[in-house]
Amino acid sequence: METVKKHFFSDMGVMLGRSMRHIMRSMDTIITVCFTPIAMMLLFVYVFGGAIQTGTDNYVNYLLPGILLIAIASGISYTAYRLFLDKQRGIIERFHSMPIARSAVLWGHVLTSVVSNVISVVIIILVALIMGFRSSADVLSWLAVVGILVLFTLALTWVAAIVGLTAKSVEGATAFSYPLIFLPFISSAFVPTDSMPTVVRAFAENQPVTSIVEAIRALLSKQPVGSEIWIALAWCFGILIVSYLFAMRAFKRKV
Amino acid sequence: MGNAAISVKGLKKSYKDKEVLKSVELEVEKGSIFALLGSNGAGKTTIVRILSTLLKQDGGTAIVNGFDVASKPEGVRQSISLTGQFAAVDEILTGRENLIMIAKLRHLANPRQVADDLLKRFGLTDAADRRASTYSGGMRRRLDIAMSLIGKPQLIFLDEPTTGLDPEVRIEAWKVVKELADGGTTVFLTTQYLDEAEQLADRIAILHEGIIIANGTLDDLKKLFPPAKVEYVEKQPSLEDIFLAIIGKKEDK
Numbered sequence: 001m002e003t004v005k006k007h008f009f010s011d012m013g014v015m016l017g018r019s020m021r022h023i024m025r026s027m028d029t030i031i032t033v034c035f036t037p038i039a040m041m042l043l044f045v046y047v048f049g050g051a052i053q054t055g056t057d058n059y060v061n062y063l064l065p066g067i068l069l070i071a072i073a074s075g076i077s078y079t080a081y082r083l084f085l086d087k088q089r090g091i092i093e094r095f096h097s098m099p100i101a102r103s104a105v106l107w108g109h110v111l112t113s114v115v116s117n118v119i120s121v122v123i124i125i126l127v128a129l130i131m132g133f134r135s136s137a138d139v140l141s142w143l144a145v146v147g148i149l150v151l152f153t154l155a156l157t158w159v160a161a162i163v164g165l166t167a168k169s170v171e172g173a174t175a176f177s178y179p180l181i182f183l184p185f186i187s188s189a190f191v192p193t194d195s196m197p198t199v200v201r202a203f204a205e206n207q208p209v210t211s212i213v214e215a216i217r218a219l220l221s222k223q224p225v226g227s228e229i230w231i232a233l234a235w236c237f238g239i240l241i242v243s244y245l246f247a248m249r250a251f252k253r254k255v
Numbered sequence: 256m257g258n259a260a261i262s263v264k265g266l267k268k269s270y271k272d273k274e275v276l277k278s279v280e281l282e283v284e285k286g287s288i289f290a291l292l293g294s295n296g297a298g299k300t301t302i303v304r305i306l307s308t309l310l311k312q313d314g315g316t317a318i319v320n321g322f323d324v325a326s327k328p329e330g331v332r333q334s335i336s337l338t339g340q341f342a343a344v345d346e347i348l349t350g351r352e353n354l355i356m357i358a359k360l361r362h363l364a365n366p367r368q369v370a371d372d373l374l375k376r377f378g379l380t381d382a383a384d385r386r387a388s389t390y391s392g393g394m395r396r397r398l399d400i401a402m403s404l405i406g407k408p409q410l411i412f413l414d415e416p417t418t419g420l421d422p423e424v425r426i427e428a429w430k431v432v433k434e435l436a437d438g439g440t441t442v443f444l445t446t447q448y449l450d451e452a453e454q455l456a457d458r459i460a461i462l463h464e465g466i467i468i469a470n471g472t473l474d475d476l477k478k479l480f481p482p483a484k485v486e487y488v489e490k491q492p493s494l495e496d497i498f499l500a501i502i503g504k505k506e507d508k
């Protein structure tokens with residue numbers, strides 16, 4: 001048991017290296033998690049942007065938080081996909097019959113999800129900078145933004161883990177992410193909620209994406225974050241804890 | 256424990272209300288090849304999964320290399336290796352990367368060297384830097400077995416190692432298994448092919464309806480049947496003989 005514990009982090013590192021290779025060798029993954037959000041950003045800023053009134057002079061600044069959330073939501077669907085394939089192809093069984101900590105397999109996937117999403121978020125922010133994104137945020141605010149994004153990634157990653165471990169088919173393992181990717185559209189991510197019909201607006205204002213987007217936007221523009229950040233954190237932690245518990249249960253049942 | 260690599264007593268396992276293993280008793284001697292024979296769905300894989308700590312039994316005991324699978328699974332995992340029914344290789348990684356990955360997970364000193372040696376031994380050097388998804392069924396199986404040998408486990412489980420392989424590759428896989436046993440490794444294999452058990456195994460056990468109904472050497476099992484009758488029958492070559500003869504000729508050229 002001791003030797004297994006001693007090697008937990010190096011084993012997880014091997015798992016991380018493995019799935020990062022999977023990502024780098026999959027053009028499909030790179031296009032979906034990086035190029036699509038960038039294309040969407042270009043489309044909204046240069047095509048629709050002129051017609052959208054947000055009350056800010058710089059639409060890229062307004063749009064960026066929502067684009068980042070879409071990138072993360074599409075990124076985590078690949079975590080479910082990779083986990084599903086590992087389970088289906090017997091790789092997990094191979095690892096489980098070896099003297100390595102069983103959870104190293106799962107944590108390797110979770111860590112991969114965080115690392116790869118951080119990379120795509122950084123790339124998207126760089127492109128946004130070229131498109132005129134400017135932020136007056138100080139280091140502390142940036143750290144808070146990173147913290148919220150990582151927390152959001154972890155929360156959705158554990159949701160993805162449940163799906164990947166319990167799905168019966170590849171389609172099932174990835175389809176769950178479409179509603180997640182769609183959520184930012186029915187929030188304040190692209191347009192202010194004021195113009196929406198009452199029912200839609202009620203939904204938009206009370207779903208997690210709006211509070212997360214508002215919190216990040218406030219941090220980036222050095223506005224007071226108010227209560228939004230606490231609501232955002234509550235959503236992230238809530239989803240994280242519940243999905244972690246369910247994912248672990250699904251994982252143990254598979255073993 | 257004495258000379259037993261595996262010792263199983265009264266092993267029970269049910270899935271929901273279906274009793275798969277009723278009371279399995281078996282013993283495998285160290286360094287031998289043991290074949291577990293049974294039809295599809297007889298519970299062969301269930302036994303392998305329990306012995307390789309992937310599944311918990313409902314009752315009975317199983318000792319593998321001196322470790323109880325229920326209370327000392329870590330010890331069991333240190334000393335075994337499992338090759339499942341479907342070649343569990345990472346298709347996106349190359350053959351070499353697959354081997355290096357397992358060597359790292361076994362915490363060996365020189366993963367690269369270990370990989371090189373195994374690639375050579377299994378005739379995969381030329382394909383070493385191609386993705387495993389481009390491998391043929393036989394190459395994949397070889398890579399799979401090579402991955403199982405990393406870290407020199409004392410006991411290897413081969414769950415239906417030749418199911419779905421063509422006859423040529425099958426004979427190749429048999430050669431590998433024989434070499435393993437010659438090197439002192441205990442091999443526990445399951446199969447539904449009678450000739451496979453006949454070719455390879457020192458001892459054969461037949462699993463039927465949740466219990467071992469026969470267990471012994473090939474000669475022991477033959478004694479269970481009436482003595483052979485002498486009959487004169489014209490021996491036609493089987494299609495397998497013909498197939499292998501033609502393939503062999505082609506390769507000689």
